[in-house]
Amino acid sequence: MNVISNDQIKCAIALSGLYNVYDPEIGLNVVDLGLIYQIDFDETEKRIDASMTLTTQFCPMGESINSNVTQSLMNSFPEWEIHVNLTFDPPWNHSRISPEGQEFLNG
Amino acid sequence: MLGPIGNSGLQQTTTYKVVLPFYVYAALSFILATILLLLNTHLVDEHFFHPHTLAIVHSMALGWGTMIIFGASHQLLPVLIEGKLDSNLLAYLTFIFSGIGIPFLIVGFYQFQTGFLLQTGAILVNLGVLCYMTNVLSSIYESKKHDVHAWYMGAAALWLFSTTFFGLLLVFNFTRQLLPNNSVAYLSIHAHMGLIGWFLMLVIGVASRLIPMFLISKYDNKKTLWLIFILINLSLLSFIFLNEINAPSFSLYLPLLISLLGIVLFARHCYAAYRVRIRKNVDNQMKISLLSVLQMLLPKIVLFVILILLPKGQFSKMGILYGFSIFFGWLTAIILGMTFKTLPFIVWNKVYHNKAHAGKTPVPKDLFSEKIYDTMSVVYLVGFLLFLIGIIFSSEFLLKIGAFALVTSAALYVSNVFKTLLHQPKRS
Numbered sequence: 001m002n003v004i005s006n007d008q009i010k011c012a013i014a015l016s017g018l019y020n021v022y023d024p025e026i027g028l029n030v031v032d033l034g035l036i037y038q039i040d041f042d043e044t045e046k047r048i049d050a051s052m053t054l055t056t057q058f059c060p061m062g063e064s065i066n067s068n069v070t071q072s073l074m075n076s077f078p079e080w081e082i083h084v085n086l087t088f089d090p091p092w093n094h095s096r097i098s099p100e101g102q103e104f105l106n107g
Numbered sequence: 108m109l110g111p112i113g114n115s116g117l118q119q120t121t122t123y124k125v126v127l128p129f130y131v132y133a134a135l136s137f138i139l140a141t142i143l144l145l146l147n148t149h150l151v152d153e154h155f156f157h158p159h160t161l162a163i164v165h166s167m168a169l170g171w172g173t174m175i176i177f178g179a180s181h182q183l184l185p186v187l188i189e190g191k192l193d194s195n196l197l198a199y200l201t202f203i204f205s206g207i208g209i210p211f212l213i214v215g216f217y218q219f220q221t222g223f224l225l226q227t228g229a230i231l232v233n234l235g236v237l238c239y240m241t242n243v244l245s246s247i248y249e250s251k252k253h254d255v256h257a258w259y260m261g262a263a264a265l266w267l268f269s270t271t272f273f274g275l276l277l278v279f280n281f282t283r284q285l286l287p288n289n290s291v292a293y294l295s296i297h298a299h300m301g302l303i304g305w306f307l308m309l310v311i312g313v314a315s316r317l318i319p320m321f322l323i324s325k326y327d328n329k330k331t332l333w334l335i336f337i338l339i340n341l342s343l344l345s346f347i348f349l350n351e352i353n354a355p356s357f358s359l360y361l362p363l364l365i366s367l368l369g370i371v372l373f374a375r376h377c378y379a380a381y382r383v384r385i386r387k388n389v390d391n392q393m394k395i396s397l398l399s400v401l402q403m404l405l406p407k408i409v410l411f412v413i414l415i416l417l418p419k420g421q422f423s424k425m426g427i428l429y430g431f432s433i434f435f436g437w438l439t440a441i442i443l444g445m446t447f448k449t450l451p452f453i454v455w456n457k458v459y460h461n462k463a464h465a466g467k468t469p470v471p472k473d474l475f476s477e478k479i480y481d482t483m484s485v486v487y488l489v490g491f492l493l494f495l496i497g498i499i500f501s502s503e504f505l506l507k508i509g510a511f512a513l514v515t516s517a518a519l520y521v522s523n524v525f526k527t528l529l530h531q532p533k534r535s
Binding site for chain 1: 182183187320471
């Protein structure tokens with residue numbers, strides 16, 4: 001789950017909330033699934049810029065996952081301005097799944 | 108390095124209001140068709156051009172298969188064409204025209220009233236299909252990305268309209284001479300335009316996208332999908348041509364072999380996706396959907412038996428076997444599986460769209476009963492096999508038990524569909 005961040009402590013707080021956001025089809029949270037690429041914090045502007053992806057560009061649940069990631073960050077950082085951007089460059093691949101996530105998918 | 112950011116890649120989903128009525132309609136049609144089958148098991152020994160057989164076939168083909176595919180494809184079109192559904196209004200009109208037209212058609216066939224009932228039904232169904240085809244083609248045109256899946260969708264919609272329009276001509280040909288021969292002579296062409304052009308084309312187009320997606324498989328082989336697309340269309344066009352020129356029956360091996368090759372390539376495509384899947388724990392809905400890929404081969408085997416072993420006099424009974432193995436076999440199996448891969452998501456999206464960040468919401472598969480689903484699957488498979496054996500051995504006893512099992516599986520299916528549709532979030 002290699003999440004890039006300019007503030008590791010705040011990133012850990014953000015991720016603890018994001019562990020509760022699930023891909024509803026797979027049943028795995030977005031952090032273990034490796035959908036979160038980057039979370040940057042701008043202290044002066046009180047602004048969070050997060051980058052995330054989806055397992056497939058055509059995921060019909062994309063809108064829901066995206067809005068729930070935004071909502072989770074808003075819950076973790078109520079005073080901050082949240083910007084969640086979706087990217088498919090680089091595209092998601094299975095090497096981003098955490099060992100816990102892989103164990104879950106293996107059943 | 109991350110690429111340019113933005114939310115433009117998000118797929119816009121079709122509203123549930125457009126989609127759900129089709130699922131309800133299809134579920135009720137399925138139970139109606141199985142009840143008609145139970146009441147008419149003696150038909151397996153009669154010619155397939157029998158009013159009651161035609162009523163059952165059209166309940167299955169239009170009320171069950173087409174209506175649920177209409178619903179699912181309105182939902183999945185954005186996934187397949189990488190764009191949005193062009194018009195909700197056309198989708199509603201598709202439902203209204205088809206939904207009113209199908210009962211007219213079924214009652215018209217059952218009572219064999221070739222006048223008002225059949226003609227009104229055929230006109231309304233054609234209006235519904237015209238709305239659907241226009242919506243699909245305009246959505247593809249607007250999406251600007253035209254990969255192989257979009258071609259499957261577009262071609263399937265065109266074949267569907269060709270089928271229903273030809274059906275309209277056949278209906279009017281009952282009462283006034285529009286075509287050179289009587290309508291019975293064209294049944295085979297009409298049926299295969301629908302079976303191969305509409306159902307097979309659409310199922311392959313959709314499944315080739317969804318099966319790797321649900322299995323989280325990175326397998327992608329556009330070249331094979333293009334080849335299958337060409338083979339399926341070629342087989343259908345050559346079948347129509349050979350029928351039109353009254354070619355000898357052995358020449359029908361050609362389209363049969365071409366379509367068989369297409370299906371085998373598709374089965375291989377699915378197996379390749381399955382082998383490299385990341386998600387190892389495959390759920391039961393996916394298992395029954397994968398089983399339906401194998402069931403595609405059964406009607407082809409039946410056709411080979413018809414052509415090789417049987418004298419022409421016994422074609423009729425094998426025709427029943429062929430039709431049954433398609434409508435109650437392959438088509439029903441894939442719908443039983445895919446309903447509970449798609450419907451729970453549509454309902455989940457409606458109920459929990461903005462509530463899933465707290466980690467306390469159920470997942471879509473919790474919206475239906477897995478116990479009922481498993482029971483339904485077993486009862487369905489038993490019913491299908493018993494009825495199939497009943498046709499082969501003309502056993503009324505097996506036919507009745509098989510049909511009863513199919514009615515039971517349809518009832519279980521309907522109860523699970525309504526359990527999903529009526530899902531309410533638990534109050535905390």
